[in-house]
Amino acid sequence: MAHRLGANQYGKAECRVVRIVRDTPRHEIRDLNVSTSLRGDFADAHITGDQAAVLPTDTQKNTAFAYAKLHGVTSAEDYALALGSRLLEACPAADAAQVRVEEYGWDRIGDHSFVRRGGAVRTAVVTVGHDATHVLSGISDLVLLNSTDSEFKGFLEDEFTTLPETDDRVLATSLVARWRHTDADGGGIDWNASHEAVTATLLRTFAGTYSRALQEMLYAMGSAVLDAQPGLAEIRFSAPNVHHHLVDFSGFDVDGLSNDGEVFVAADRPYGLIEAQVTRDGAAAADEAWLAVPGFC
Template identity: 50%
Template sequence: MPVLGQNQYGKAATRVVRVARAGATHQLTDLTVQVALSGQLTEAHLVGSNAAVLPTDTMKNTVYVFARERGIASPEAFAAELARHFVTSQPTVERALVTVEEHRWERLADHSFVRSGQETRTARVAYRADRFEVLSGLTGLTVLNTTDSEFHGFARDAYTTLAETTDRVLATEVTAVWRHTAQDAETIAAADWNADYATARERLLAAFSGTYSYSLQQTLFAMASAVIETLPGVAEMRLSLPNKHHFLADLSPFGIANETGDGAVYLATEQPFGLIEATVLREGAEQRIPVELTSPA
């Protein structure tokens, strides 16, 4: 006989843009919110009873109401408020998982902005039995070093054709997720999530630019370590770094030498690409970030 396993339902891709117009300089917040609820939903699946089912349209409306009436201090704080609301207001809901993506805009003037590439700030908050689990992160952060990167001494077999190099362009598009130790409501409310995010992003960038790289794996570990060493509230980091390959263009058919150095021309390729992923933990911490959270689509 079939038996119902783990299940959840919710509202995905709720876009909410909040504009704060106090004074001449406006503040713009642009989010995509996803809500997933789980709990006492067996009857909904087995006999079609909706008595325990809060409509997903209600979840969407709640996102807009909370944004309007409570504001959006940070993706983490906003997600935490929503997650706790759904669990504490519905007796059949035992766990709420709220995921928030913040889309970056750069200011042009007091009320003018430009979308900042594809970089996106993320937050994922789970709430159950008076405890929170908070994951912060970012995606689409593209970085590049024009030197201070090598790759040689690697394993070879009959099909290896890659040439060794002691000077290469290193580029990647960072997807990072970090788990906070904060779990109770008081700690969640007191945390400065925006400051912590800015610090984590700055440390990722500083470690990327400041690490002489012999492999992208080494660079990944340095980047994650820099965040963990700087922010005591971070227990775990997971990074996904696709290797955005830049190969020297072959100009020999035209009688032109094209070697690493001043004026070198590279072919930037999109696919296929190397993909380096790893989790880095604070000593003694438990690995809990799902692997699929940082794998590119």
């Protein structure tokens, strides 16, 4: 029976890179979780065990740490672009190098003292190839909630449907969003300002939009981001619907106790998972197979 090697890639996952700038008494900190991957002609490594073309994952790890010093970390995107270019240069058999970064925020409490910030995580997925470069900036674990101005009704029903229609519900999600830049080589892009602007648009749109479904909310948020950011080709969302169920007080023997949409139980599973992509008309397509993020549209 004939066989052939299919798509493959390899790299070093989750290098915890912490860069502290201490050139002055007032220090700065960037806290990253960095994963690297190389894709290319590595058939011999799989079929015959010949590692001559393989840049070790340990070398990729070391390069990630070294570049935090040699190049610096002004933004997740800028660092990932530099690291990806270096890995591609160092491995001739590679067609593309991908660097994925999660950045954890710290708040300053002194010149050299910080407290770890909870909540949303900044992300970047940078793919550097010989012919094209793609930058997906993003955010994850962005927990949002509207306590009203959300409905869900008029949906398809069959013999297994028990969900009641509602015209006033809690809409909550832990949002993952990633947006792709058209100027992927990074010329003139202020990555930090861009990230702040997109995040602000997402929050403003979520707070100011009446929702007939989470799907409609995602499309409104994506459209608002693309309208405000002409340098973006697309935005992708993964949004678990964090269900809030009204607690039934009817069985309690307490006079005057009623629950008029005020007390809920937040269910962590199972949950609806809504994923969507909003794309600018005429934007160049990306390499979907390479840019796809597991568990993400």
